Amino acid sequence: MTPQKQYSLLPFRFDKRQDNYLLVNETGDHIFLEFSEFQQLINKQLKSDSEIFLNLKSKFFLYEKSLPKIIEVLATKYRTKHKFLYDYTSLHMFVVTYKCNQKCTYCHASSVSDVSDDKFDMDIKTAQKSVEFAFKSPSHNIKIEFQGGEPLLNFDIVKATVEHAEKINEEYQKNIEFVLCTNLTKLTTEHLKYIKEKKIVISTSLDGPADIHNQCRKYFNGKGTYEDVINNLKMAKSDLDDGMVTALMTVTPFNVHRLKEVVDEYLNQGLEYIFFRKLNPFGYAYKNEILDYTLNDFIIGYKEALDYIIQLNSSGVFFPEVFSTLLLSRILTPFSTGFVDLQSPTGAAISGIIYDVNGDVFISDEARMIYRTTGDKKFCIGNVNVNSWKEIYSNPQLREIIEDSCIDALPGCAWCVYKTYCGSDPVRNYLTQGDMIGYRPTNDFCQKHKAIFNLLFSYLEKLDDKTDNIFWSWITNRSLDQVENFTSNMTINESI
Amino acid sequence: MKELIIEINPLIYTLQAIKNTCYDFSGDSWVDIQSEETCIKIFFQKKENSINNIELKQQFMNRLLDHQIRIDTAKEFKTIREMIVAQAFEPCDNLNEVVGYMINDPSKTI
Numbered sequence: 001m002t003p004q005k006q007y008s009l010l011p012f013r014f015d016k017r018q019d020n021y022l023l024v025n026e027t028g029d030h031i032f033l034e035f036s037e038f039q040q041l042i043n044k045q046l047k048s049d050s051e052i053f054l055n056l057k058s059k060f061f062l063y064e065k066s067l068p069k070i071i072e073v074l075a076t077k078y079r080t081k082h083k084f085l086y087d088y089t090s091l092h093m094f095v096v097t098y099k100c101n102q103k104c105t106y107c108h109a110s111s112v113s114d115v116s117d118d119k120f121d122m123d124i125k126t127a128q129k130s131v132e133f134a135f136k137s138p139s140h141n142i143k144i145e146f147q148g149g150e151p152l153l154n155f156d157i158v159k160a161t162v163e164h165a166e167k168i169n170e171e172y173q174k175n176i177e178f179v180l181c182t183n184l185t186k187l188t189t190e191h192l193k194y195i196k197e198k199k200i201v202i203s204t205s206l207d208g209p210a211d212i213h214n215q216c217r218k219y220f221n222g223k224g225t226y227e228d229v230i231n232n233l234k235m236a237k238s239d240l241d242d243g244m245v246t247a248l249m250t251v252t253p254f255n256v257h258r259l260k261e262v263v264d265e266y267l268n269q270g271l272e273y274i275f276f277r278k279l280n281p282f283g284y285a286y287k288n289e290i291l292d293y294t295l296n297d298f299i300i301g302y303k304e305a306l307d308y309i310i311q312l313n314s315s316g317v318f319f320p321e322v323f324s325t326l327l328l329s330r331i332l333t334p335f336s337t338g339f340v341d342l343q344s345p346t347g348a349a350i351s352g353i354i355y356d357v358n359g360d361v362f363i364s365d366e367a368r369m370i371y372r373t374t375g376d377k378k379f380c381i382g383n384v385n386v387n388s389w390k391e392i393y394s395n396p397q398l399r400e401i402i403e404d405s406c407i408d409a410l411p412g413c414a415w416c417v418y419k420t421y422c423g424s425d426p427v428r429n430y431l432t433q434g435d436m437i438g439y440r441p442t443n444d445f446c447q448k449h450k451a452i453f454n455l456l457f458s459y460l461e462k463l464d465d466k467t468d469n470i471f472w473s474w475i476t477n478r479s480l481d482q483v484e485n486f487t488s489n490m491t492i493n494e495s496i
Numbered sequence: 497m498k499e500l501i502i503e504i505n506p507l508i509y510t511l512q513a514i515k516n517t518c519y520d521f522s523g524d525s526w527v528d529i530q531s532e533e534t535c536i537k538i539f540f541q542k543k544e545n546s547i548n549n550i551e552l553k554q555q556f557m558n559r560l561l562d563h564q565i566r567i568d569t570a571k572e573f574k575t576i577r578e579m580i581v582a583q584a585f586e587p588c589d590n591l592n593e594v595v596g597y598m599i600n601d602p603s604k605t606i
Binding site for chain 1: 516519520523524558562563565566569570572574576577579580581582583584585587591592595599
């Protein structure tokens with residue numbers, strides 16, 4: 001006999017796994033159910049005094065009464081998760097030059113040689129106009145990120161931009177940050193003095209130990225750059241405060257099976273975290289067979305390296321993997337994480353925007369890459385020297401891009417169990433699949449993120465206390481000791 | 497050449513569930529949906545021979561069942577989801593009244 005209906009369901013998505021079901025609700029809470037429990041849930045056969053019922057109720061998968069109050073709570077959680085929409089455009093990338101002294105195999109920027117003429121440099125008028133444009137964003141936080149080419153090759157414009165931003169900010173009083181994305185090989189003590197004075201964060205690229213790094217990151221004459229990068233990295237780290245010198249790496253066929261060595265290299269160089277970034281198909285990397293590797297290779301390498309990093313953390317070394325940390329924050333906390341590359345709607349333009357050397361405004365760096373390599377200017381929404389802020393942000397093209405990137409309405413995404421944590425990349429879809437919506441069954445962006453979510457949930461499903469504490473140490477940016485002391489104090493207090 | 501044909505009872509599975517499932521499988525197979533008098537027929541032509549027809553049918557039917565459950569459960573909470581999103585971005589003061597109104601008549605949309 002079927003018991004009387006005692007409860008109703010709240011919105012969730014689910015996926016059947018090998019041994020159980022994973023459910024995720026609209027605000028990001030998750031739960032694993034055995035097959036029988038899932039069946040009981042949807043057939044309204046769960047007993048209201050059972051542990052599974054109480055778990056599901058506490059995590060807002062079902063309710064018994066007081067729906068208006070529950071909607072109020074869930075609306076608050078939903079709004080919190082989508083706070084990035086209210087922050088609006090806070091990341092402003094300035095391409096100060098196309099010139100570069102390196103010719104990296106996978107260069108996204110399609111740079112030109114460092115002896116090219118000045119038409120490849122941003123001029124001061126464009127830099128100032130771009131700064132004034134950036135400050136019109138309603139966001140209280142403005143991060144100006146200098147890119148290239150190699151921005152050190154047009155350092156005068158970097159300085160002019162910083163100084164103009166500081167001057168404009170006397171009126172706006174926003175929180176401003178500066179980041180310099182540099183290959184470091186042209187760094188001098190003069191540069192460092194200015195960088196230190198203006199508290200500019202350095203972000204460089206280091207793909208691993210010398211033999212790995214030099215495979216792809218080379219000068220125009222083919223010589224590897226590792227030695228110069230490391231020398232200047234040491235110089236910068238010795239002069240600047242902790243946390244002011246960071247590095248990113250790109251996973252290539254040359255390091256995908258050696259990511260543990262890359263981790264060791266980062267630790268040896270005193271770097272504080274690592275971000276395993278899969279190579280994206282832009283610039284020189286587009287359809288380049290030398291740089292090809294399978295998603296399976298990436299996931300195997302990623303898992304091995306992540307296990308290694310967890311082991312290191314377990315032995316007292318605080319060293320997070322950035323992407324896992326970001327996704328774990330989305331899974332385990334109610335908070336919004338600002339990461340423009342994985343947002344719904346897309347972070348392109350509404351969270352981050354890029355100003356080209358001539359003032360053209362693109363919705364993302366990848367969008368600019370498409371223009372540089374194919375001449376397709378679809379994702380250019382204006383020019384700071386010609387168009388006002390209102391003209392650029394009310395561009396109907398931008399509205400179409402945003403609409404086509406809301407994954408609640410995209411086939412495949414709309415019913416995906418990871419929808420609440422995920423995002424879309426309409427620019428990448430356009431390049432690789434011919435339209436901004438994309439086609440999920442063969443979409444490598446989707447497949448990669450699904451694989452990483454599957455991996456992280458496999459950890460969460462069988463979570464031991466140590467790994468749980470390590471994840472929380474990453475999320476909260478605290479040492480493992482601090483997290484473990486906190487949790488053991490909680491246990492003592494509960495037992496009193 | 498059509499390699500596998502699956503017959504679906506439209507009294508058990510909705511067309512939406514069938515289409516969503518076909519979409520999921522369309523990466524590995526060419527899929528054609530045809531409506532007949534008493535059933536809906538799905539024609540599969542595999543792009544690569546990586547899975548046998550028995551396994552393909554088993555996986556398809558299991559996924560179809562999951563999609564049907566999604567559609568059935570969504571009928572129950574679709575309105576609640578809309579109210580959550582609406583309340584998140586355009587909060588109303590008379591939420592009790594709105595909820596009563598919407599839940600009593602699920603055909604209403606926000």
